[in-house]
Amino acid sequence: MVKKHLFNALLAIALVLTSSVSTSAYANVDEWKALIDQVGTLYKQGNYDRAVEVANQSLAVAEKTFGPDHPSVATSLNKLAKLYAAQGQYAKAEHLYQRALATWENRLGPNHPDVVLSLNNLAESYRNQGKYIKAEPLYQRALTIGEKNLGPNHLDVALILNNLAVLYASQGQNTQAELLYQRSLAIREKALGPEHPDVALSLNNLAELYTSQGQYVKAEPLYLRALATWEKRLGPNDPNVALSLNNLAELYRVQGQYTQAEPLHQRALAIKEKSLGPEHPDVAVSLNNLAELYRVQGQYAKVEPLHLRALAIREKTLGQDHPNVTTSLDNLAQFHHDQGQYVKAESLYLRVLAINEKVLGPEHPDVALSLNNLAELYTSQGQYVKAEPLYLRALATWEKRLGPNDPNVALSLNNLAELYRVQGQYTQAEPLHQRALAIKEKSLGPEHPDVASSLNNLAELYASQGQYAQAEPLLQRALVIREKTLGPEHPDLAQGLHNLALLYTILGQYAKAEPLHLRALANREKALGPDHFDVARSLHYLAALHATQGQNAKAEPLVLRVLAITEKTLGTDHPAVAISLNNLVVLYRATNRESEADELQQRANAILDIKR
Template structure:
């Protein structure tokens, strides 16, 4: 190593300080200057050079510039392998490369590199080392991204089994695995096991004393979504409400993430038959949307339409029709009369009329929605089939079975 390396060490310290302070552009300049020093001294074929190239990839990675990160990780990995074979340092760089491919949505490439890292770490660190376990974890997440849910579950279960044997695996790390297992079960449609896994993830976070964290809140929301899919609406409301309360502590009421979560809570409450609570949520959403986005925003119209469902649940049908009419007026003004979102309001209006026994008005509203959806999304779209089935249900309720059958046959053809 030449005398220039004292200058390289100085630049590294400056880079670390800039990176720690979030000054990533400055860190990039310093990183490139470091590599230039090696080039000027004809010393760009060493492990030290490879490590500094890896560090530059990390900066690009942190900035979300994944193609550039991949470029530097690849070069660093090749040089590390040339200098010291398939070492742990080489595996670390390949691991970062695989995760960058994950972030780019290139799951097949990510899978290949995660598999390579797993083999190296198992051979050099053992099967129960935390780094080896995390390679299994990353493979599981990659399989989930590729919608290979059974394989994802298999990897996560292996990671979990080894983590339980390890004395170096933290409660937060265990929570990570359980949450990913919950997501994999959810993707595969096994909602009971998904719920159980998410609950265990939250339990580990609580034991670690970090329940007031962003991860805990996100996993609570995910748990609410799975409970809704499983048809456990009251439990979904319980978890969603908990997540909304946490989100309110973490951010201002005007933050869109909070408003969206509150809106989701309102929708869940409506599904669970908690109409007064649902209306309360949506009234708050309406106020916040008006303050943050304005009353001309589509979110405002959507909220009015949600409130019409709340009023319907409370049998306040005139208020329900009034809220629906206002939502419809605003959507037509913003989007035109032939937009699919306008059809959503007509579908809601039809259900209100149907509940009121105004079947002729209900049929007219459904037919209006059918016409819009035919022109906007086509006759072979599931939304068109939804409308046909709604009309068929209206005819069936009145004993007009032949008319209902025609609509159902067309809907069935589309579904097939």
């Protein structure tokens, strides 16, 4: 983010340096200033195509009036580059930022304070492209110039510290990021006072870092303080208030506090529609987040229309190949994946991959994420031969671009290990799970929820091999972490409870297993409602426990409820319905109800025969 006062300083220099311009050119100066102002207005409106046209006009006027190496030209170059970056045209933006930087350095010298702006912008361009190695030295140089010429407590120094922190956070270097965010916040509080809008931005950024680390207790008061500041200083309907509401809602969502999250997302959406217009790209962000909230709650009828509207806005305002368009496509693909609509999901994931490779290059971290998502789709369909090379390519990309200890590398290792586990390739899976766990413990801390996920997966691997003594303490540690970080009633705690209960079931310790299954079921029913598909999962585990003990009379109503929920939430032809039908078939055959079992078996087979 570029501070307005920094841009205004450069604009002032550009105008001061027009003293050699002839009197006849003054009209052109006024025209240039008007065009620059118009670009700013169009940018705020999200009208990027028209803004690019006007920015090109301003560049032409500046070059004609002042010559190709004038600071006014650099200002126009910066404006145009910013627009291209907003549209995802990073290669175009990079070239313009480089030219602007060269102009400022030639006119002002390489260590002038106002070179900081160009260094920052070029670094931002590299960061957005995942070119972190190129970005860091530019940020560092900008920081050095700023500290030397402006002083360590100058607001422009705070800006560079903030952006450098974003870079480090993007690479999982959270300790370094936290220190820089805290220093940036301290500078702004001292210079501007504790209730300035820029202080609220620093609070928001630090809270986002804590949220990403699972430190929700630290994040919430920062988000609340940022929200209060923006509401007080900017009014209740400012877009920054909407940003704060959105982030606070996301904090509640990841903690399973859905009833608290929904009104915040709805208010954020209303503010953006009112202040920015119904087709602004930021409106699409709120639509996307609200849709994801409904998706995790299983309210699928509400999900697709919101994602489709967000996609339409982004394609119209940003173009069909913009990286933000891929966010909407990804979410739609995940929705279809959840619904068992694999052909639709695959086509969307492939489109996302094609866009990211075209716009960002084949080795960008976002390309690795696209590869990972497509591989997960193939894995869920049992297409392991298709999935493995995608996982391997994603892993290689993340290791190369982010380093061997980045959390994304751990994600890739985990998914590859799970692929090997489901194929019974346990010796290949174990070292990958162990390395993923080590990375997460080091980069996120030993009590992060993602660490619990790795512990759970490693335990499942050991259980698959009959190594129950090794699995149990891992499952217990994972459960403790989730209870501590998420709270005892979070829906994500349920799977950990089920996993430990399943282990006890295998060991024949049924008395230990049942209360864990019941607690998991209660958590999900309370947080998600009685008809959520995850509730059906919990009912399935409990039914299986009863069936294992020969308690078929207890199991049957649970299996029937699983079937009813699955049909209601996913549709009568979803593959999960076939699984429920088959479970009921097993139960009926165990109780000598062959004709009913045959009828259900035929229906299950018909569902599985559907081409998806």
